[in-house]
Structures are given as C-alpha cells and as structure tokens.
C-alpha cells in the first residue's frame with residue numbers, strides 16, 4: 001500500500017470557495033472500491049478506497065465525501081466523512097483514505113467492509129482549510145478524531161513548503177485515542193499530546209496546550225491556528241485565539257442529510273446574522289464567522 005500523499009498541488013492553493021465552485025466540474029458521484037479496511041485503535045478504522053482518476057478531481061484537506069453505508073433503504077442517507085489523505089494507486093486510479101470511528105448503524109456497516117466492497121460516494125464537498133500564501137507558524141489543535149482531517153492539512157503544508165513550522169497538539173481521553181503521532185513526526189511536524197487520564201503526554205485537554213503556547217504563537221510571524229474536534233473544544237479555541245488576535249480556522253461537524261446546501265439540516269448560527277450551512281459554507285470556517293454560544297444550543 002502506498003502511503004505517500006498526492007494532494008493535488010492546486011488542492012492546497014487558495015481556490016474559489018465552495019459557494020462559487022461549479023457543481024458540474026467539481027463534485028462527482030463515484031463507485032469506489034475498498035482496498036483495505038483495518039483497525040488503527042480499539043474503535044477507529046482506516047479505510048483505503050480506490051476511486052477512478054478524473055483530471056478535474058481536486059481534493060483539498062478539510063473537504064469531505066458523503067458515503068452510502070448500506071445497500072438497502074436503511075440507513076437511507078449517506079454519511080459525511082473528511083478526507084484523511086489522498087494518494088495514487090496507478091495511472092488512472094486514486095487512493096482516498098478516511099479515518100472513522102464506529103458510533104452507530106452506518107459506521108458499524110462500514111467496519112464490516114472487506115477488500116473489493118463497492119462503495120457509492122459523492123464528493124469532494126464543502127469548503128476545506130485555506131492555506132495563506134504568506135503562511136508562517138502553523139499550530140493545529142486536534143480533539144480525538146479531529147486528526148482525521150488535520151493530518152491531511154499538515155501533509156499538504158509540509159509537501160508544499162519544506163521545513164514549514166507545523167506544531168500539533170493531539171488531545172484524547174486516553175492513549176488509545178492518540179493517532180498518527182509517528183506519521184506526523186516523520187513528516188517533520190512537532191507533535192504534542194494531552195490525555196485526560198494522563199496515560200500519555202500532558203494530563204489535560206488540547207486547549208490547555210494552546211493556552212500555554214498562545215503568547216509565543218501570537219509573537220511569531222503570520223501564525224495561523226487550525227482546529228478540528230468537538231464543538232466545545234472549538235469554542236474554547238476561538239476564545240483563546242480571539243484573546244491573542246491569532247487568525248483561526250475551525251472544522252465543524254453537524255448532522256447532514258443532503259451535503260450540498262439544499263435541506264438546511266446542518267445550519268449553525270452565524271456571528272453577523274442568519275445561519276451558515278456546514279456542508280456548503282464549511283465545514284471549515286474562520287472561527288469568527290460563528291456565533292459559538294447560539295451554535296452550542298443548536299447542535
């Protein structure tokens with residue numbers, strides 16, 4: 001199995017936002033095929049899917065695919081999963097990897113998939129992480145499976161800018177929740193770990209690390225904070241980065257039905273007025289686009 005990344009170079013550049021992207025040329029319905037499905041911790045799987053290459057396929061870290069988990073009417077709706085990494089399996093075949101945790105019916109079905117299983121999916125969807133041209137220090141805060149999409153972002157930044165200063169804190173309840181640390185370190189990222197039970201790394205939560213580092217991060221050139229994890233953690237990341245005036249992007253999760261902005265099922269409260277649709281306007285937002293208090297009551 002090839003593990004090297006193949007984020008399309010234009011996938012990491014700043015492309016037009018999802019709101020202006022052409023549905024016809026950017027979003028595809030594929031039938032992929034499972035290449036490998038393995039447990040990477042007690043409840044987390046990594047699944048590698050082969051998908052047909054398309055010249056116009058551009059996948060950017062932070063974007064997601066809607067995946068059909070069963071052949072029958074139940075579960076009816078496709079489930080959203082972030083792209084964990086992309087690679088090439090051959091001249092006309094791409095590898096799309098996702099990390100997923102078993103939480104309900106759909107993910108239970110996915111856990112049973114074996115090599116050769118056909119998989120119906122739609123994507124890439126949404127607005128991924130934006131990487132500024134003048135990017136300086138990068139600080140990432142990953143709560144639990146938040147590392148699923150931040151891994152691809154770190155890979156893309158380090159592929160694009162050799163020697164980039166990428167610091168990541170991965171937080172979890174216990175050491176079995178801490179994933180991808182050796183892989184990130186071998187790419188050149190500096191990885192910190194927090195666990196609530198203290199079984200590995202610093203005892204505490206990932207935002208403790210951010211709070212401790214913020215003064216330093218704020219003094220460095222063109223720092224950007226990226227965060228993915230539970231809503232409460234993201235709200236705290238916003239509080240800290242706002243206090244230190246550090247630009248921050250967050251990847252949000254919401255229950256989704258259509259994935260393309262039609263059903264209004266994934267609405268979160270906007271800071272100015274109205275709502276943002278997580279599937280179409282996000283899932284990655286500038287942290288100051290969100291009304292955190294009202295969104296916490298909504299999701």
Ligand SMILES: Cc1cc2nc3c(=O)[nH]c(=O)nc-3n(C[C@H](O)[C@H](O)[C@H](O)COP(=O)(O)OP(=O)(O)OC[C@H]3O[C@@H](n4cnc5c(N)ncnc54)[C@H](O)[C@@H]3O)c2cc1C
Nearest residue numbers: 079080081082099100101103104105106107148253254283
């Ligand atoms: C943009 C986006 C990217 C995602 N990326 C990943 C990923 O990379 N890896 C991964 O494991 N999961 C990811 N998720 C969450 C994933 O979509 C859900 O875990 C999945 O849909 C659950 O399906 P299910 O049928 O197993 O569970 P269900 O039977 O639908 O639900 C089981 C339980 O999980 C809860 N739940 C379901 N979906 C969510 C959600 N989105 N947020 C919070 N709670 C939820 C339900 O409330 C219920 O308690 C992502 C979600 C979004 C919106």
Ligand code: FES
Nearest residue numbers: 259261263264279
């Ligand atoms: S999931 Fe339908 S609008 Fe977002």
